[in-house]
Amino acid sequence: MRYVYLTLFLIVVLGVSIFGFRGSLSTRSPLEVFPDMDHQAKYKPQAESAFFADGRADRPLPAGVVAYGRDTDMPAAGFLKADATLFEGKDSKGAWLTGFPSAVTVDPAKLLERGQDRFTIYCAPCHGALGDGNGITKQYGMGATPTFHDDAKRKLANGEIFNVITHGKGNMLSYADKLPAEDRWAVVAYVRALQRAAHANAADVPPGHKSELGIK
Amino acid sequence: MSKLFPKSANKLPLQIIILVFVLGGIATAATTYYATNKYTNVGYAPVQPVPFSHALHAGQLGIDCRYCHVGVDKGPTSTVPTSQTCMNCHNQVKTDSPLLQVVRDSYASGDPVPWVKIHQAPDYVYFNHSVHIARGVSCVECHGRIDEMDVVHQAKPLSMGFCLDCHRAPENFVRDPKLVTKLDWKHPEGVEGQVRDGKKFVHDWNIKPPQSCSGCHR
Numbered sequence: 481m482r483y484v485y486l487t488l489f490l491i492v493v494l495g496v497s498i499f500g501f502r503g504s505l506s507t508r509s510p511l512e513v514f515p516d517m518d519h520q521a522k523y524k525p526q527a528e529s530a531f532f533a534d535g536r537a538d539r540p541l542p543a544g545v546v547a548y549g550r551d552t553d554m555p556a557a558g559f560l561k562a563d564a565t566l567f568e569g570k571d572s573k574g575a576w577l578t579g580f581p582s583a584v585t586v587d588p589a590k591l592l593e594r595g596q597d598r599f600t601i602y603c604a605p606c607h608g609a610l611g612d613g614n615g616i617t618k619q620y621g622m623g624a625t626p627t628f629h630d631d632a633k634r635k636l637a638n639g640e641i642f643n644v645i646t647h648g649k650g651n652m653l654s655y656a657d658k659l660p661a662e663d664r665w666a667v668v669a670y671v672r673a674l675q676r677a678a679h680a681n682a683a684d685v686p687p688g689h690k691s692e693l694g695i696k
Numbered sequence: 697m698s699k700l701f702p703k704s705a706n707k708l709p710l711q712i713i714i715l716v717f718v719l720g721g722i723a724t725a726a727t728t729y730y731a732t733n734k735y736t737n738v739g740y741a742p743v744q745p746v747p748f749s750h751a752l753h754a755g756q757l758g759i760d761c762r763y764c765h766v767g768v769d770k771g772p773t774s775t776v777p778t779s780q781t782c783m784n785c786h787n788q789v790k791t792d793s794p795l796l797q798v799v800r801d802s803y804a805s806g807d808p809v810p811w812v813k814i815h816q817a818p819d820y821v822y823f824n825h826s827v828h829i830a831r832g833v834s835c836v837e838c839h840g841r842i843d844e845m846d847v848v849h850q851a852k853p854l855s856m857g858f859c860l861d862c863h864r865a866p867e868n869f870v871r872d873p874k875l876v877t878k879l880d881w882k883h884p885e886g887v888e889g890q891v892r893d894g895k896k897f898v899h900d901w902n903i904k905p906p907q908s909c910s911g912c913h914r
Binding site for chain 1: 711715718719722726729730731732733734735736737738739740741742743757758759760762763766767770772773775776778780781783784785787788789790806807808816818819820847849850874
């Protein structure tokens with residue numbers, strides 16, 4: 481009987497030495513103990529496909545396609561991107577918009593808060609939290625990122641800033657894939673706020689906040 | 697008449713019964729330890745086509761998770777970034793690195809970089825990233841400290857029990873949605889503060905994580 485238990489003990493030691501412990505790193509794909517319906521005959525987003533020649537399950541849009549069908553509560557102008565003020569930053573005469581499109585609700589608190597949130601994620605790595613061009617990437621070899629606070633940038637129309645975010649400029653690529661049109665307008669609003677703040681003086685501070693900053 | 701069995705055979709039935717229990721115990725322990733996601737999935741760290749370091753980009757540079765994983769707060773999928781996202785910086789930084797050749801080729805050709813998916817939910821699970829992000833469930837709860845990983849590995853089991861731990865007691869996990877991508881954030885007052893604020897969030901934002909099957913399975 482002693483030998484039975486000795487053998488059993490050795491088998492357990494052998495098993496543990498083969499299978500190892502929980503959480504150890506491995507490059508092998510996970511073992512599926514019960515694979516029932518884990519893999520179904522359907523595509524998930526960004527999946528691989530053996531059917532299409534390029535191997536992509538997500539199909540790129542063919543040139544010139546027009547969207548078909550929409551939510552009933554979505555205005556047609558938004559759906560078909562027909563609203564030039566909202567999607568291109570241009571007014572009816574084709575000039576850069578100086579204000580905001582009528583489709584954007586300019587609620588100072590909400591728009592600026594959203595703008596700050598998005599700016600911090602997508603713009604601040606290069607442009608810096610203050611918009612002075614001193615983002616973290618500068619230390620890692622990123623080319624000269626211009627400041628927002630010189631006269632030329634301050635004189636830009638809102639629509640022009642929107643256009644740069646949408647299509648990129650110079651070394652900056654388009655951010656339209658990351659920021660939907662409404663978010664781009666929120667970022668424009670926040671850039672305007674940064675520009676305003678960079679050229680503010682003591683008189684601009686609301687009376688209630690003066691003591692916090694040590695201003696009389 | 698000679699003895700067919702030695703005297704020690706009298707003990708045999710009892711010994712066999714004990715052995716069966718011992719074998720059963722070992723089998724149960726082995727299954728519990730090895731046949732769940734905690735063993736099969738945790739620690740999966742496949743070799744990726746580009747040795748991208750989250751520790752450098754997300755940790756050291758402090759780039760927000762959402763800079764690359766754009767879809768995470770917009771829809772069900774936390775999208776793997778396009779190579780254009782890489783090129784936002786790498787058209788100027790390390791432009792001749794051989795490690796980035798795959799990315800440059802992908803950007804030029806339009807074919808995606810063949811990243812290997814690590815965190816896999818079974819096809820009958822309908823997980824939605826954006827609802828979790830919008831209600832203050834941080835990335836770190838399911839993905840661990842990605843910002844400290846040079847090579848990403850699966851850190852949490854992502855089993856149904858794991859999901860239910862939070863769905864049954866969300867106050868232990870939810871935080872201000874503004875802090876969801878701050879992976880090193882912990883409530884400054886520890887567990888007590890987390891539960892207190894968590895309960896407030898759960899009440900104020902009307903968080904009712906489904907525990908019925910159809911909440912996640914369809």
